[in-house]
Amino acid sequence: MKILVIAAHPDLNNSRANKALLQGLNKNNDAIHIRKLYELYPDWNVDTEKEQALLLQYDRIVLQFPFYWYSCPPLLKKWFDDVMKPGWAYGPGGNRLVGKEFLIATTTGGSDKSYRSGGDNQFTISELLRPMERTVTKCKGTYLPAFVCYNANALTYEGLEREANRYAEHIRTLMPVLAH
Numbered sequence: 001m002k003i004l005v006i007a008a009h010p011d012l013n014n015s016r017a018n019k020a021l022l023q024g025l026n027k028n029n030d031a032i033h034i035r036k037l038y039e040l041y042p043d044w045n046v047d048t049e050k051e052q053a054l055l056l057q058y059d060r061i062v063l064q065f066p067f068y069w070y071s072c073p074p075l076l077k078k079w080f081d082d083v084m085k086p087g088w089a090y091g092p093g094g095n096r097l098v099g100k101e102f103l104i105a106t107t108t109g110g111s112d113k114s115y116r117s118g119g120d121n122q123f124t125i126s127e128l129l130r131p132m133e134r135t136v137t138k139c140k141g142t143y144l145p146a147f148v149c150y151n152a153n154a155l156t157y158e159g160l161e162r163e164a165n166r167y168a169e170h171i172r173t174l175m176p177v178l179a180h
Helices: 017-028 049-055 073-082 130-138 159-172
Strands: 003-007 030-038 060-066 101-107 143-151
Touching: 003 017, 003 049, 003 159, 017 030, 017 060, 017 101, 017 159, 049 073, 060 073, 130 143, 143 159
Parallel strands: 003 030, 003 060, 060 101, 101 143
Antiparallel strands: none
16 A cells, blocks of 8 residues: 655644654655655645645555644645645546545644543544545545544653554554554
């Protein structure tokens, strides 16, 4: 299975958690291609055709980002707007992503307890990720269970390493196991 990781962190070099997750992937980078949006597009001019061509080459697309204000960072939102075009990704003639697997990988500053019904954030992480899930399903892609690294700001080096290993395993896990 060929995996494309689209990492969207505005300051990846100073990120403890997202940087650790990507470094964990680099250890066993057999069929994983990593693209760092903020490094590729510092001017915010997304190369739509290149991004679309890349999506066609991979079986699974992982969208990795820190969870900001109950959403993704703005360049990833722009990437969605620029790349997932009608007639290409959805709508009449928009069938290019049919059957592609999509997976969200995100980090939060809050604990898992704060992302549940009745928690500090009032909703589960799955509920808060619903707009991205719907974007994927509107494009007839397969939305897989998200990977979430909770309490990312408070994790020790060892904790981050465990999360990185868990992340690498999660995104390589076959669909029937993830979506049981």
